[in-house]
Amino acid sequence: METTLATTQEVINRAQFFDHWQGHRSLTRKVIEAFPEKELFTFKIGTMRTFADMVGELLAIAAPGLGEIATGKKAVLNEAIDFKNSKREMLRLWDLATVAINKYWDQMGKVDFQQEHLSFGQFPGTVQSALFYFLDNEIHHRGQGYVYLRALDVEPPFFYDR
């Protein structure tokens, strides 16, 4: 009984967390698609970055960051991704990251989410805190992308459209 209780009382299980994360990534993909191509690479508000630069950060983090956790091999944080000013190229790299994340997740079976983990040689925490950072940071910047779309008079996708 003890075991059953502990299992059903998990906050979120691994499969759910993975679906949740990839669901959010699917929504971010829709936000990229919604951008007019020119403004994706040029539009900004205040001293902020373009949405393309933010997407560069998200791509620099997600698959390489999970890869470090799944394989134990260190990765370098490289946000300067060359999209060649092309939305199609950005979406291609996004989809490659999705495939890589799926592959790494399949290798996570023996990873303890509570173990200490240093991301990119500079961000200390645990596997749990790292994964939540990856997710939260994407929601945060995608929310900013929503404002850019609204400022450009483009209707963003629904928040629950994963």
Next chain:
Amino acid sequence: METTLATTQEVINRAQFFDHWQGHRSLTRKVIEAFPEKELFTFKIGTMRTFADMVGELLAIAAPGLGEIATGKKAVLNEAIDFKNSKREMLRLWDLATVAINKYWDQMGKVDFQQEHLSFGQFPGTVQSALFYFLDNEIHHRGQGYVYLRALDVEPPFFYDR
């Protein structure tokens, strides 16, 4: 051993999830504090709402939504919160919500996070999906608040400052 493995391999435990959520709420409070009072209630981009209106939504969801889960008593979604155009009043209501959330969380001991739950009589899912919606939705709108602050030439708090 089986039990130990299951426990340490939880994605995130209850105490961690709670600290994570309240940490995010603490950051949102700092974003409210960073707004110039007039613009908090008047500034918007495109067809979007003011940040005060978004905060009204967040307050309508967090404590009442958790209260439904913790107590089983139905709540009504009421986003039209009267802040009296006062940042101090908004922060007072924010802090009251923090206290209410702490109180409700203490009553969550017997709640199965995987059980079905209908939020506000209209949003079906599970306790898990409801709690993640509360959290994700706040990160999303707070990210939008960051853009408003940048557009107003105000430095937002650091994302990791919880």
